[in-house]
Amino acid sequence: MSLHELENDKRKILHLFPSRDHHLAMEAVIEEKCDGKIFVDRIESPQTAAVWCAPGDEALLYLAGRCDNATFNSELHDYFVDTIKPVSITQGLDAFQAYCSSAWESALREIFKGETTLKDRDSYYILNAATFRTLQPRWREAVPPGFTLHRVQTDDVFTTPGVSAFDKLASWKSFEHFLKDGFAYYVEEDATHKIVSGCITKFVTSTGCELAVGTHEQYRRRGFATLVACAMAEEALKKGLTTIWECYHGNVPSIKTNQKVGFEYLCDEYFYFGFLFESLQNDLFFGYYCMTELHNPEKAAFWFKRAILLSEKENEPLSSGYNFYAASAFAIMREYDLALERLSAAVDTVQDKREFYSKLQTEKAFDNLRESSAFKKVLHRLEED
Numbered sequence: 001m002s003l004h005e006l007e008n009d010k011r012k013i014l015h016l017f018p019s020r021d022h023h024l025a026m027e028a029v030i031e032e033k034c035d036g037k038i039f040v041d042r043i044e045s046p047q048t049a050a051v052w053c054a055p056g057d058e059a060l061l062y063l064a065g066r067c068d069n070a071t072f073n074s075e076l077h078d079y080f081v082d083t084i085k086p087v088s089i090t091q092g093l094d095a096f097q098a099y100c101s102s103a104w105e106s107a108l109r110e111i112f113k114g115e116t117t118l119k120d121r122d123s124y125y126i127l128n129a130a131t132f133r134t135l136q137p138r139w140r141e142a143v144p145p146g147f148t149l150h151r152v153q154t155d156d157v158f159t160t161p162g163v164s165a166f167d168k169l170a171s172w173k174s175f176e177h178f179l180k181d182g183f184a185y186y187v188e189e190d191a192t193h194k195i196v197s198g199c200i201t202k203f204v205t206s207t208g209c210e211l212a213v214g215t216h217e218q219y220r221r222r223g224f225a226t227l228v229a230c231a232m233a234e235e236a237l238k239k240g241l242t243t244i245w246e247c248y249h250g251n252v253p254s255i256k257t258n259q260k261v262g263f264e265y266l267c268d269e270y271f272y273f274g275f276l277f278e279s280l281q282n283d284l285f286f287g288y289y290c291m292t293e294l295h296n297p298e299k300a301a302f303w304f305k306r307a308i309l310l311s312e313k314e315n316e317p318l319s320s321g322y323n324f325y326a327a328s329a330f331a332i333m334r335e336y337d338l339a340l341e342r343l344s345a346a347v348d349t350v351q352d353k354r355e356f357y358s359k360l361q362t363e364k365a366f367d368n369l370r371e372s373s374a375f376k377k378v379l380h381r382l383e384e385d
Helices: 010-016 024-030 070-090 102-111 129-135 155-159 164-171 175-181 224-238 252-261 280-292 297-314 320-332 336-349 353-362 364-369 373-384
Strands: 036-040 048-053 058-065 095-099 118-127 147-151 184-189 194-204 208-215 242-248 263-275
Touching (some): 010 024, 010 036, 010 058, 024 036, 024 048, 024 058, 048 070, 058 102, 070 095, 095 102, 102 263, 118 224, 118 252, 155 164, 164 194, 164 208, 184 224, 194 224, 208 224, 224 242, 242 252, 242 263, 297 320, 320 336, 320 353, 336 353, 364 373
Parallel strands (some): 058 095, 208 242
Antiparallel strands (some): 036 048, 095 263, 118 263, 147 184, 184 194, 194 208
């Protein structure tokens, strides 16, 4: 057996992870501030390590060290199938993500054998104390009339709908653990007592913290995210914590907010992700991702076909947006009948017919269909409506 759970002296694996400075979930597991398990090939002197935790919406797996340990990888595959998948599904998770260097790509095919995985990347930012103080010397004065900034003291705020940051209490063992080591702030509307924005330490270690921020959609673009992030930055600096902000690469609103607070770009890091079970929404996401991120219409068409079959089986129509991307993929693959079928279905549900009409006129994927009577019929339906 080559897969051993490490229960003591957990810091001995840190030298294997070159990016531990911003992967605070992993270090939180090591410091036992976040639930998770650590597996190594050898207890006394690990050469390969895997850290598993489920701090939010996905099961996370961090891999480092020797990637050519075939026995370790095979046993980790079995553990993924027999334990990680069923436990994660029971917890209400639907996806997994693996963080590792590119050298692990071939090993991942063994570890996730039978699963579809795609590659993407996150961006990491780090708070610059001097920049924060320069940009936000009087940030408290920006709280608008009719709203109040609070520090979280009770757990009822974590039932707030529409503020995604407060879903992140799941990364803590309990609210009591959060109160002991973490902190969070929120903005409340005085008249309605509605929480409109919040920011929480998703992870805290002995030296750092990672923030998660969210604002109710009805209150966005009013500076509330910047306010709660400033409150968090100030407290983190007082505590002497290095502060990390992680977001999906290209998430412009998140990047603009963190830069207003004084965060600076640290790095991008790739991860590998997949879903724990098949569902209509998961298949649609794969199709959309393959089309828009991978620019691979062949793969996109494969996933959209699967989604359409599930849609028909579950009597759950696709949205106009997904129908549009499915039609684009089919058209590029010269499956014109399927493309026209999806466009016709999209017209049935589209809200902004004028905008959709414009998209059909300019989307290059439909160039070979423009002169067909069926395509003109779709346009005519939009003109009529």
